[in-house]
Amino acid sequence: MLKGLLFDLDGVLTDSAKFHLQAWSQLATQLGITLTPAEREGLRGRSRLDSLNLILAAGAQEDRFSAAEKTALTDQKNAVYLKLIQTMTPVDILPGIPQLLKDAQAAGLKMAIASASRNAPTILDHLGLAASFDAIVDPATLHRGKPDPEIYQQAQALLGLQAAEVIGFEDASAGVAAIKAAGQFAVGIGDARLLAAADYLVKDTAALQLSQLQAAFAKESG
Ligand code: BG6
Ligand code: MG
Numbered sequence: 001m002l003k004g005l006l007f008d009l010d011g012v013l014t015d016s017a018k019f020h021l022q023a024w025s026q027l028a029t030q031l032g033i034t035l036t037p038a039e040r041e042g043l044r045g046r047s048r049l050d051s052l053n054l055i056l057a058a059g060a061q062e063d064r065f066s067a068a069e070k071t072a073l074t075d076q077k078n079a080v081y082l083k084l085i086q087t088m089t090p091v092d093i094l095p096g097i098p099q100l101l102k103d104a105q106a107a108g109l110k111m112a113i114a115s116a117s118r119n120a121p122t123i124l125d126h127l128g129l130a131a132s133f134d135a136i137v138d139p140a141t142l143h144r145g146k147p148d149p150e151i152y153q154q155a156q157a158l159l160g161l162q163a164a165e166v167i168g169f170e171d172a173s174a175g176v177a178a179i180k181a182a183g184q185f186a187v188g189i190g191d192a193r194l195l196a197a198a199d200y201l202v203k204d205t206a207a208l209q210l211s212q213l214q215a216a217f218a219k220e221s222g
Pocket of ligand 2: 008010011012044045170171175
């Protein structure tokens with residue numbers, strides 16, 4: 001029986017994923033690295049350090065920087081990102097999300113945030129959504145980033161639920177892989193070709209409806 005919803009944040013509740021990609025592209029250009037569209041897409045959902053390492057690998061610069069230098073680079077990216085998100089308001093919540101959260105609350109479902117971003121609490125404040133969730137995974141407690149299932153397992157545990165009782169929502173293929181590796185039902189939001197591993201796919205958040213999600217979940221659970 002469906003008892004909880006686990007949400008990624010960037011690209012699911014709001015379009016902050018585009019700001020992450022913009023800030024990373026700026027850093028890549030500074031390092032003399034041109035990312036292909038697939039490499040850019042592959043950054044979605046990845047932790048801060050994993051993202052930098054993927055960019056360096058794309059430019060065959062894996063050994064160029066020390067750990068301290070990498071921290072300076074991720075700090076620099078984060079400063080650019082923080083500037084980009086500072087004007088966010090509740091208007092920036094993606095279509096369909098307010099109604100979904102309202103319906104889920106009315107249905108008694110518990111809700112958690114499973115975002116790799118250390119900026120998630122700041123964004124939730126900007127969006128006026130901080131009080132809508134029962135739990136937020138602290139990414140600083142994680143050993144491995146998406147596609148590892150750890151973040152979704154922890155979100156489920158924080159709600160006191162089992163894998164068979166939750167739905168995870170993701171815009172990233174690494175995120176859908178994490179949900180599936182946690183043994184949970186995955187909703188993919190975005191390009192069907194990239195998110196084919198999801199149990200249920202929608203083009204965008206406007207197409208998310210709790211009644212339809214409940215029906216698809218019940219069918220899958222048999
Ligand atoms: C994820 C984003 O939610 O958080 C990634 O999809 C980002 O793009 C990651 O790298 C870490 O975010 P932050 O804000 O801690 O640098
Ligand atoms: Mg995302």
